[in-house]
Amino acid sequence: MTTVVLGAGAVGTATAWYLRKAGHDVVLIERQMEAAMETSWGNGGIIHASEVEPWSQPGMPTKIIKWLGQENAPMLLRYGAIPHIIRWGIDFARNCTPERFRANATSNLHLALHSLKSLQEIGAETGIPYDRATRGVLKIYRSREALDNAQRSSDFLAQHGLTYERISPDRSVEIEPALGHTRPTLAGSLFFVRDEVGDSNKFGQGLAAACAARGVQLRFGETIDRIETAGGKVSGVVTNKGRIASTTRRRTRGVRARRGIRCRQDQTARQEPKQRLRRVAAGLGLCAVLGLQANGRISVKLRADARSPADRPTLAPMQYTR
Numbered sequence: 001m002t003t004v005v006l007g008a009g010a011v012g013t014a015t016a017w018y019l020r021k022a023g024h025d026v027v028l029i030e031r032q033m034e035a036a037m038e039t040s041w042g043n044g045g046i047i048h049a050s051e052v053e054p055w056s057q058p059g060m061p062t063k064i065i066k067w068l069g070q071e072n073a074p075m076l077l078r079y080g081a082i083p084h085i086i087r088w089g090i091d092f093a094r095n096c097t098p099e100r101f102r103a104n105a106t107s108n109l110h111l112a113l114h115s116l117k118s119l120q121e122i123g124a125e126t127g128i129p130y131d132r133a134t135r136g137v138l139k140i141y142r143s144r145e146a147l148d149n150a151q152r153s154s155d156f157l158a159q160h161g162l163t164y165e166r167i168s169p170d171r172s173v174e175i176e177p178a179l180g181h182t183r184p185t186l187a188g189s190l191f192f193v194r195d196e197v198g199d200s201n202k203f204g205q206g207l208a209a210a211c212a213a214r215g216v217q218l219r220f221g222e223t224i225d226r227i228e229t230a231g232g233k234v235s236g237v238v239t240n241k242g243r244i245a246s247t248t249r250r251r252t253r254g255v256r257a258r259r260g261i262r263c264r265q266d267q268t269a270r271q272e273p274k275q276r277l278r279r280v281a282a283g284l285g286l287c288a289v290l291g292l293q294a295n296g297r298i299s300v301k302l303r304a305d306a307r308s309p310a311d312r313p314t315l316a317p318m319q320y321t322r
């Protein structure tokens with residue numbers, strides 16, 4: 001089985017790396033001549049695993065409406081875009097309740113800590129030089145009120161694995177002497193000691209090289225024109241250099257047959273039906289109860305999910321050690 005990964009940014013190269021480690025044949029297709037030349041090139045390089053609060057948060061819909069049409073708004077929404085994002089906007093607003101915000105922030109935190117751990121593991125295994133610095137990240141505040149609010153959010157996340165410290169202006173300057181001249185204006189800081197910084201472009205390129213050394217086929221300078229689907233499944237990928245067909249996995253008397261190409265998107269379509277049903281139900285605020293009938297068929301009952309959104313299942317908590 002060969003798996004095709006589309007795009008060699010930070011996500012694509014890491015996906016190719018882990019697939020190869022898991023024993024797959026992997027083809028990584030990228031339109032640029034090198035890896036990590038787009039978003040994974042021009043970013044801030046902050047590995048801020050503690051910055052997990054989503055934009056969908058209490059009070060945000062009102063703020064966005066107030067900012068409507070302002071080109072310099074922190075979250076820019078243009079009038080012309082509204083008809084195209086109504087569905088998305090409703091979902092966004094639904095997720096701005098305190099319960100949804102807490103549940104989403106917690107899921108993000110688990111994912112971020114897992115990503116940080118994976119980054120550290122890859123770094124240790126490959127030795128990729130990417131200007132890594134591990135002195136933590138300092139978030140500084142000039143208003144006591146803003147600092148108190150941020151601390152409340154961090155206190156909640158601390159129950160789920162976030163490590164942080166509230167520190168005084170003096171201690172902030174001790175950690176970052178460049179803040180010296182701002183000392184009189186500081187209310188204090190939150191110090192996220194586990195966070196890091198690094199050059200995402202260097203990391204992506206180093207990881208692509210490590211992938212190639214492990215046998216991943218890198219196809220740079222190749223542009224994906226479209227992903228073909230048939231019957232709701234990915235059937236192929238068309239690039240400027242040709243078509244890659246997806247081979248359907250066939251089950252013949254318990255034997256999984258045929259070597260072929262499987263596209264990354266295809267894996268989503270192959271998720272366990274039960275899991276998919278539960279996820280869809282959870283998204284609708286319902287709970288799917290699955291049962292096995294005497295005739296071997298599976299029965300499905302949907303009922304309102306009585307649990308608060310914060311109590312509904314999210315990603316399993318990860319063990320995190322530095």
Ligand SMILES: Cc1cc2nc3c(=O)[nH]c(=O)nc-3n(C[C@H](O)[C@H](O)[C@H](O)COP(=O)(O)OP(=O)(O)OC[C@H]3O[C@@H](n4cnc5c(N)ncnc54)[C@H](O)[C@@H]3O)c2cc1C
Pocket residue numbers: 006007008009010011012029030031032035036037038039040041042043044045046047048222223224225
């Ligand atoms: C201004 C800015 C600052 C940021 N700062 C930070 C930060 O400090 N810390 C942080 O963690 N994150 C930051 N991010 C977010 C982070 O950069 C992205 O989440 C991350 O780079 C996304 O990686 P990716 O692999 O999904 O996408 P990309 O890096 O964009 O990779 C996608 C790849 O797919 C390729 N591709 C696209 N279309 C095709 C096609 N048709 N055919 C072939 N190839 C194609 C592209 O060339 C590209 O290489 C920032 C983002 C921005 C925009």
